[in-house]
Amino acid sequence: MDIIVTGLLLGGTYALIAMGLNLQYGMARIMNLANGEMLVAGGFAAFWFWTAAQVSPLLTVFIVAPVAFAANWLIYIVFLRPLVKRARSRGQLEVDSILTTFGLSFVSVGLMLAVFGGDYFSYSYLSFPVHILGDSYGANRVAAFVSAVIICGALWLWLDRSRAGLTIRAIAVAPDSARLVGIDVGKMAALAFALGGAVTATGGALISTFLTLDASTGVMFTLKALIIVIMGGVGDIRGTIIAALALGLLETFVATLIDPGLTLAAAYLLFVVILLVRPQGLFGRRTT
Amino acid sequence: MRLSPTDWRNLTLSALALAFVACLPWLVGNYGLSIGVTIVMYTVLATSWALFSGPTHYISLATAAFFGVGTYVTGIGIEYLPYWTLLPLAGVIGAVLAALVGLATLRLSGVYFVIFTLGLAEFIRQVITWGQNVSGAKGIYVLTSITEAHIYWQLLGLAALVYLLGWAIGRSRLGFALRIIGDDEQVARHSGIHTARAKILLFLVPGSVAAITGAILAPRYVYIEPSLAFTPMLSFQVVIMALLGGTGRLWGPLVGVIPFTFLWEGISITVPNQTTLLLGVSFLVIVYLLPKGFVGLFGAIRRRMGSEGLV
Secondary structure, eight states, X not given: OHHHHHHHHHHHHHHXXXXXXXXXXXXXXXXXXXXXXXXXXXXXXXXXXXHHHOOOHHHHHHHHHHHHHHHHHHHIIIIIHHHHHHOSXXXXXXXXXXXXXXXXXXXXXXXXXXXXXXXXXXXXXXXXEEEETTEEEEHHHHHHHHHHHHHHHHHHHHHHHSXXXXXXXXXXXXXXXXXXXXXXXXXXXXXXXXXXXXXXXXHHHHHTTTSOBOTTOHHHHHHHHHHHHHHHXXXXXXXXXXXXXXXXXXXXXXXXXTOGGGHHHHHHHHHHHHHHHOTTOSSOOOOO | OOOOHHHHHHHHHHHHXXXXXHTHHHHSOHHHHHHHHHHHHHHHHHHHHHHHHHHHOOOOOOHHHHHHHHHHHHHHHTTTSOHHHHHHHHHHHHHHHHHHHHHHHTTSOHHHXXXXXXXXXXXXXXXXXXXXXXXXXXXXXXXXXXXXXHHHHHHHHHHHHHHHHHHHHXXXXXXXXXXXXXXOHHHHHHTTOOHHHHHHHHHHXXXXXXXXXXXXXXXXXXXXXXXXXXXXHHHHHHHHHHHHHOSSSTTHHHHHHHHHHHHHHHHHHHOGGGHHHHHHHHHHHHHHTOTTHHHHHHHHHHHHHHHTTOO
C-alpha cells in the first residue's frame, strides 16, 4: 500500500515536470533537451533561498516561475526563433533544435558545475512524517504533490477554458491554419515555450524538497519527462498526467522490490513497450 | 564493379597515406602514440556514424552503448576464447543489437530515435551494474600482452575497412536509395524504396563498428567497469566530431576529429572541469556557424574564390 501512495506522490511531481516539456514539445514544437537543466536550476534556487534566508521552497516558487519564464522566453527568441525561420521542413527543425538544446543543456551543466561545484545538494524541509492510510510519509513529498496538483489543475483549466489557452491549443493542432485565423503563431509558440520552462523549474523547486540533486542530474529528468510525454501522447495534458502517475508507480515498485539503481532502466523498458505497441501515446490517435 | 582511372588514383593515394600513418609508432613517443590511438578511434567511430546519420539525418546517441558492449565482449570473452575471435564476435553482437534498435525505432520519427539511443547506454549500464551487485563481482581485469602499437594498427585496419565500406555503399544501390531518402523520404517511398529496411541495414554499420572498436580498446583500459565502458560523453563527442567535419563527404568526419581531439586534450589538461561546457559550445557552433561542417565551409570558400576568378 505504501508503495502505491509513494508512487502516486512521486508521479504527481513528475506530471508537473512532464507538463512543462509537453508545453514546449507539444505546443511550441521544440524538442527541448535542456528541460532537465531548467529543473535542476529551479532546485538550486530553492536550495539557495532555503539555506541563505530560510525562505520556504513553496514560496520560492513564486520567484522561480517568473524568472524561468523570462529566461525561457529569451532562449526561444535568441536561439530557437532563428532555427524556426530557417528550417525548410519539420525534420530539419527537429534535428537543429535537438542539437541546439543539447548544446544549451551542456552549457548550463558546465555553468552550474562552475558556480555550485559537482557536489550533491539536499536540504531538509518539512521532514516530519504525515500519516495517510495507516502509513507515514514525508510531509515534503505530500506538500510537493499537493502543490503539483494545484498547478496542474490551474494549467489545465487555463488551457481548456481561457482564450489564450485555446490559441495555444490551436497552434499545437494546426500551426498553418492557426495563422489563417489571425493567431500570431511565433508569439504564441514563444509564450508556450516560456510557460513550459516556468512549469518545469517550479517542478524542480518542488522536487528538490525530497530528492537529492546535483549539477548533472538534469538529463535523467529530461529522459523521464520525454518518456512520460511520449507515453501520454504529445500535446495531450490528460495523457501526460496518467503516464506520469504510471511512471511514478513503476519506479517506486522497482526501487523497493528489486533495486533502486534500476529505476531508469525500468522507465526505459516501459518506453520501449510504448514505442512498439502504441507509438502515438495512450490516448493519441494514429495520424498517418 | 568497374573502376575508373580516378578511382585507381584515389585508392593508390589512400593506400600510401595508410602506409605512412601506420609508421607512426616508430616516429613518435608514447604520448604521441596515445593521441594517435585516440584520433584513429574517433575517426572510425565518427566516420561509421556519419555513414548512417549523414544521409538519413537520424542522430544516433547509441555509440557508447555499442562501444561498451564491445569492451565487455573482450573483457568477458578473453577468459574463454582466443583473442582473434573476439573482434568478429563483437561485430556480430553489435550488429544484432543495432538491428533490434533499428526495428523498434527506425520506422518512427527522428525524435523517438534520439531518445531511444540516448537511453540505451544508460539502460545497459544500469542492468550490468545491477548484475554485478547481485553476483558480487565488481569490475573486470583485462590483462593481455597487447601493446598500444598493436591497438593502433588494429584500429587503423578497421578504419581502412570502414572507408572501403563507405566507398562501396556510396556506389551501391543501397547508397543511391539512401541519398534519395535523405533528400525526401516521401519521394523515396513513392518510388518503391523500402525506406525502413534501408535505414535498418545501414544502422548495422555504426553498431557493429563501434562494438569492434570497443573490443579493440578493452585491453587499453586494463580494468573495465560499467561507468567507464558506457560513458555517455563518447556518444556526444562522436556526434560533434562528425558534424563538425561534415557528413556530406566520406572524409568529412576526419576533418572534424583531428582538431577536436587536440582541443579536447588541451581543455582536459588545463581546465578539466570545463569539458562539458566545451561540448555545449561546440553544439551551438555547429548549428549556428557551421551547419554543414568544415566540408561545407571549404565548399563555400572554393565557390566564392571561383566566382571571383581566383581559381
